[in-house]
Amino acid sequence: MTQKSSECRTITIGTIEIPLKLSAIYKKICEWHLDKFEKKYLLGAPKEAIKIISQKLGVASKGVEPEKMIGAVNESVLKTVPPLKIFTTNYNVAITDFVINNETKQKKFGIGWSISKEMEINSIKIANKIGPIQIDGVALLVEVTPKDNADEQNNV
Amino acid sequence: MNYDMTYGATAYLTFDKRQIALTAEDIKKPVFIYHAESFNSAVSLGTLENAIPRIGGKVGNILGDKGADNKYELENKIRKEIESVQKIEFVGPAVQVILGNDLVITDFVINTQDKVYEFGLGLRFIDQTTGESKYKLGPVSFDGISVLVKAREK
Numbered sequence: 001m002t003q004k005s006s007e008c009r010t011i012t013i014g015t016i017e018i019p020l021k022l023s024a025i026y027k028k029i030c031e032w033h034l035d036k037f038e039k040k041y042l043l044g045a046p047k048e049a050i051k052i053i054s055q056k057l058g059v060a061s062k063g064v065e066p067e068k069m070i071g072a073v074n075e076s077v078l079k080t081v082p083p084l085k086i087f088t089t090n091y092n093v094a095i096t097d098f099v100i101n102n103e104t105k106q107k108k109f110g111i112g113w114s115i116s117k118e119m120e121i122n123s124i125k126i127a128n129k130i131g132p133i134q135i136d137g138v139a140l141l142v143e144v145t146p147k148d149n150a151d152e153q154n155n156v
Numbered sequence: 157m158n159y160d161m162t163y164g165a166t167a168y169l170t171f172d173k174r175q176i177a178l179t180a181e182d183i184k185k186p187v188f189i190y191h192a193e194s195f196n197s198a199v200s201l202g203t204l205e206n207a208i209p210r211i212g213g214k215v216g217n218i219l220g221d222k223g224a225d226n227k228y229e230l231e232n233k234i235r236k237e238i239e240s241v242q243k244i245e246f247v248g249p250a251v252q253v254i255l256g257n258d259l260v261i262t263d264f265v266i267n268t269q270d271k272v273y274e275f276g277l278g279l280r281f282i283d284q285t286t287g288e289s290k291y292k293l294g295p296v297s298f299d300g301i302s303v304l305v306k307a308r309e310k
Contacts, residue, residue, distance in 0.1 A: 036175060037168075064159050072163040072183060080268045081165060081186050096166065110166060130167055130188065131268040132309070134214050136175065137168030140183075145160040 011098070013056050016041055018098050028102040034094065037114040037137055041094035046070055046087045049111045050142070053095065057107050059144050069142055082127035083138040086113055089121045096139040105146050112139025171210055171261060174199045178264055188266040195280035195300035198260035204277070207259045208234065211275055215307070234277075234305060262302045271309035278302035 008020040008030035020030040034041060043049035047066040054060035073084045086093070097110030114137040119126040128134055163183040168175045169190075176199055178188035192198035201207035208231040263276030280300040281289040289297045 033177065059159055064161070068161070069163070072161075077183055077186075081167075081180075081183070083167070084165060084183075112166060112168075114168070130186075130266050131271065131273065132215055133167075133169075133266050133273060135167045136170040137166075139166040139168070139177075141164035141166060141179070143162040143164065145162070147158045147160060 011056070013043070013052060013095065016043070016095065018095070020098065020100070029099065030102065031099040032097070034096040034110075034112075037094055037112075041096075042092045043095055043111065044092055045090040046093050046111060046140075049093050049095070053098075053109045053111070057100075057109065057144065059107065059146075064144060069140070072142075073140065081130055081138075083115055083130060083135060084140065085124065086115065086121070086126050086138060087111075087140050089124055089126075091121045097141060106143060108141060108143045110139040110141045112137055167266065169214055169264065171199050171201060176261060176264060178266060186266075186268060188264075190264040192260065192262045192278070195260060195262070195278055195282065198262055198278060198280075201259045201261055201277065203258055204231070204235065207261075207277055211261075211277075215273060215275075234303070238303060262300075263304060272306060273309075274304060274306045276302045276304045 008022045010017055010019040012018070018032045020032050023029045023031050043052055047070060050066040050069050051060065054064050054066070070087055073087045078085055091113065093111040093113050095109065096112040097108060099106075099108040101107070115126055115128045115135065117128050117134075119128065128136075165180045165183050165186060165188070167178045167180075167188045169178065170176075176190050176192075178190040180186040180188045201210050212230060257279055259277045259279055261275065262278035263274060265272070265274040267273070278300050279302075281291045282299050283289070289299050291298060291301075
């Protein structure tokens with residue numbers, strides 16, 4: 001049985017509406033990706049944003065903690081991707097991606113923000129370059145895979 | 157319930173108010189990759205004269221300290237490379253079209269580990285009204301052609 005596009009729902013996070021689209025019928029993947037950074041997609045500081053999305057995805061339980069996710073952006077990562085520094089601040093981030101694989105139960109989300117040249121947050125300079133490439137925005141992608149699908153919660 | 161977590165990252169580049177997303181699957185080995193889904197949906201860059209400065213604006217350090225002068229140098233290099241393959245049978249006529257038409261961005265790769273940076277300039281050949289291509293590579297009609305430019309930091 002194939003999945004119809006109507007089976008991908010528009011989900012709501014606060015006042016934000018995210019119209020998920022079917023990307024691959026045989027894989028049963030529903031997804032949404034940000035086209036343009038806009039204020040309406042803001043979710044708050046990174047930890048708050050992760051908490052809100054985790055609750056929506058039904059994964060806000062043991063092992064899925066905002067501190068761990070922000071911790072993934074550690075010093076060694078920042079040496080190669082300095083713009084990710086934005087996630088160690090309390091700057092408001094936007095939701096950038098939302099992917100649900102209905103077959104594997106994997107869920108992925110992204111939070112990010114546009115970056116201007118010489119951006120500074122709480123006296124912390126946020127680089128706008130990765131190597132020599134001047135970028136205009138950055139996002140952190142988090143993929144959550146359940147180890148045991150049997151008693152998985154799904155609030156979406 | 158326990159979960160496995162994996163982390164990636166996205167870098168966004170904006171070309172004329174449209175953004176492209178370069179995704180790195182593993183945050184610890186950040187290779188940011190963008191490939192346009194199709195020639196039709198790819199972001200327009202204008203003709204070669206406009207496209208090179210637009211790309212050049214994102215890759216300042218590669219062009220060195222001379223800035224604007226080096227952008228022209230880069231454009232000339234790319235133009236010469238394109239012109240050189242015009243002599244090749246079959247490919248030549250199609251490549252020649254690149255020089256005078258609007259290009260789209262088809263690829264962009266940022267590999268900070270190997271210090272390799274790539275971008276692709278493409279040209280779509282599909283007629284918007286008929287949906288058919290009038291260009292052929294040998295006996296095969298094709299929908300578009302892309303030129304890949306790779307820069308490696310010395």
